[in-house]
Amino acid sequence: MRHSIAVATNDKIFESEARSLAMSLGLVFLSLNVPIKFVTQYDYLILKTQDGIAIAKTGKGAPKPVCVDFTSGAADHRRRFGGGKGQDIAKAVGLNKRPGLSVLDATAGLGRDAFVLACLGCSVSLCERVNFVRAMLEDGLYRGTFYHEVADIVANMHLLDTDIKGVDSGSQFDVVYLDPMYPHMDKSSAAAKKEMAFFRDLVGQDLDADALLPHALRLAQYRVVVKRPKGAPFLNHAKPTYQLEGKSGRFDIYVLKSLDSLHAVR
Structure with missing residues (x-):
């Protein structure tokens, strides 16, 4: 089964970087204005946040996003x-x-x-x-x-x-x-x-x-x-x-x- 995935951010500060990331990955950019649990058009989001790049499952009951973190x-x-x-x-x-x-x-x-x-x-x-x-x-x-x-x-x-x-x-x-x-x-x-x-x-x-x-x-x-x-x-x-x-x-x-x-x- 193929899952839909997009790049997103809910912070205007990172929107330019998120758009560039989406372009480099060949994915759609989504300006996130609702909580992840309410996103229905994509199964996963690659999030650009102040804590780095993370992968998050959408929908209700989704677990916490995962990122690469060597410090904790x-x-x-x-x-x-x-x-x-x-x-x-x-x-x-x-x-x-x-x-x-x-x-x-x-x-x-x-x-x-x-x-x-x-x-x-x-x-x-x-x-x-x-x-x-x-x-x-x-x-x-x-x-x-x-x-x-x-x-x-x-x-x-x-x-x-x-x-x-x-x-x-x-x-x-x-x-x-x-x-x-x-x-x-x-x-x-x-x-x-x-x-x-x-x-x-x-x-x-x-x-x-x-x-x-x-x-x-x-x-x-x-x-x-x-x-x-x-x-x-x-x-x-x-x-x-x-x-x-x-x-x-x-x-x-x-x-x-x-x-x-x-x-x-x-």
Whole structure:
């Protein structure tokens, strides 16, 4: 099902910026003069507000709008209390073997995992092919530069202007990280995060997810890490070198070269 979406603002100060954003995304601009719950002509609105760019579901009972925010909420909590290099994602990319890795997050989304890796000292390049999600991510990174707690972290997060297929074949990253959108599973419906519900509703599945792996293997120097739900098939039907199992999912690791070998020392 295709959902209707527009760019909107209820603040005259941001109307010019909102119009420019709508034009860049190829969407209609809507000057909002009623509460979101009363908007009926669009299913979703991309809001331009003083707090940044957010995605909001319209209609009665709609949840709070979602934006990319690295300064508070879940991202801030994970930065301070997430477990450092003991986290599964840190082990999966190989930070237990070598610090300061360069990582390409080729399915960046709202940037949550990329932010965790940047917190742990990685230099992270991000790809996001959905235009309005990319705009939200760019906005969140920009706003993060004004907060001293995370300014140095977001400075290590570099948003690319292409998807993984457009990354120069001469580029090399220590690790390429993939977390493609996977079909919603009933077992996790009660705990599904609202931003993931937005993604599934608006973006849909990554139907070409299998095609991501060959590109990742081409760009990675040491390993490719694929985040998968439990029970999900291997990406591109390729068996990984090994796996790390978590409570709700797993990491499939494709090792190309050992990070702790003599050849890996810089």
